[in-house]
Amino acid sequence: MCTASEYFTENHYFGRNFDYEISYNERVCITPRNYEFKFRKIEDMESHYAIIGIAAGIDEYPLYYDACNEKGVAIAGLNFAGNAVYREIDEDMVNVTPFEFIPYLLSQADSIEDVKNLLENLNLVNINFSESLPLSPLHWMISDKNSSIIVEPLEDGLKVYDNPVGVLTNNPTFDIQLFNLNNYRNLSIKTPENTFSKNLELDAYSRGMGAIGLPGDLSSLSRFVKAAFTRENSTSETGESESVSQFFHILSSVEQQKGLTFIDDPDVYEYTIYTSCYNTDECILYYKTYYNHQITAVDLNKENLDGDNLIVYPFIDEAQINFIN
Numbered sequence: 001m002c003t004a005s006e007y008f009t010e011n012h013y014f015g016r017n018f019d020y021e022i023s024y025n026e027r028v029c030i031t032p033r034n035y036e037f038k039f040r041k042i043e044d045m046e047s048h049y050a051i052i053g054i055a056a057g058i059d060e061y062p063l064y065y066d067a068c069n070e071k072g073v074a075i076a077g078l079n080f081a082g083n084a085v086y087r088e089i090d091e092d093m094v095n096v097t098p099f100e101f102i103p104y105l106l107s108q109a110d111s112i113e114d115v116k117n118l119l120e121n122l123n124l125v126n127i128n129f130s131e132s133l134p135l136s137p138l139h140w141m142i143s144d145k146n147s148s149i150i151v152e153p154l155e156d157g158l159k160v161y162d163n164p165v166g167v168l169t170n171n172p173t174f175d176i177q178l179f180n181l182n183n184y185r186n187l188s189i190k191t192p193e194n195t196f197s198k199n200l201e202l203d204a205y206s207r208g209m210g211a212i213g214l215p216g217d218l219s220s221l222s223r224f225v226k227a228a229f230t231r232e233n234s235t236s237e238t239g240e241s242e243s244v245s246q247f248f249h250i251l252s253s254v255e256q257q258k259g260l261t262f263i264d265d266p267d268v269y270e271y272t273i274y275t276s277c278y279n280t281d282e283c284i285l286y287y288k289t290y291y292n293h294q295i296t297a298v299d300l301n302k303e304n305l306d307g308d309n310l311i312v313y314p315f316i317d318e319a320q321i322n323f324i325n
């Protein structure tokens, strides 16, 4: 499972937890403006916006999981098992494969408005990346600093929802995730009044009692509620380090510790392999990994963005422990 989120202070922050049991050698990957983007069914793109993101380290092609372009549009792809439907080629539409979805949009969109326009003619076509890398069922959270949307490829077509809560997890569909929040309208950051009964003296014996009932398990429906409540009520100082710190704290409220989500014997568990955080205004990518709690950053604007070769930074995944004696 995965969780995506965004956060605002003076800048806009966007990112995700990548939860899985297998790593495909993830790495930071920058696509400069003149890297030739090859597409399966539409024309190749010789020049486009520069993109920074996290991609699988299994092929030359930037197989992005999440990314942000130089205009501040960011996308994260999350698992959507059993719900994602990809289609046959439709000659009247723009046929893009799921693994081309992030490159196609980020190479040309200035804003969510642009993304929405591009989505109108888009057909997500069922072409595998390769025999060993078949299609994976995905849905996407897409944000810029002004708005956020969710895109779900459903049986009856590509569904685009406005995203008023700034989070996404996995199943079920986004409309149900939003509806489910109704069940938690009583949650509060404040100490609740005793409305149980006038006849009983019930004591506010602890801080934090207003959020009793907030789910704490790792299912996608529960993580959605937890992440939405945490994000909605989050506050921090507005500086860069405080904002980035707060962003990572929002996503660590739904992190998956190794051992809690059993997948298979022997010892296969889903866990939070990495957490990313983009400052979309400055195009800086920050990340942490399961073992490396130190924040590592890559600044898009420090690269030569007019190049034509991908720029890759392997993940730093070993613990960085600051011994002081």
Ligand SMILES: C[C@H](CCC(=O)NCCS(=O)(=O)O)[C@H]1CC[C@H]2[C@@H]3CC[C@@H]4C[C@H](O)CC[C@]4(C)[C@H]3C[C@H](O)[C@]12C
Residues within 6 Å of the ligand: 001, 002, 018, 019, 020, 024, 056, 063, 064, 065, 077, 078, 079, 080, 081, 098, 099, 128, 129, 133, 134, 135, 136, 137, 170
């Ligand atoms: C598995 C991940 C979702 C994490 C998640 O939610 N895990 C819970 C599973 S569960 O919900 O608990 O069952 C997703 C997220 C992004 C995906 C890659 C996107 C590019 C590329 C697309 C190609 O077509 C296939 C290979 C490819 C490398 C993809 C592999 C895999 O699919 C990735 C890593």
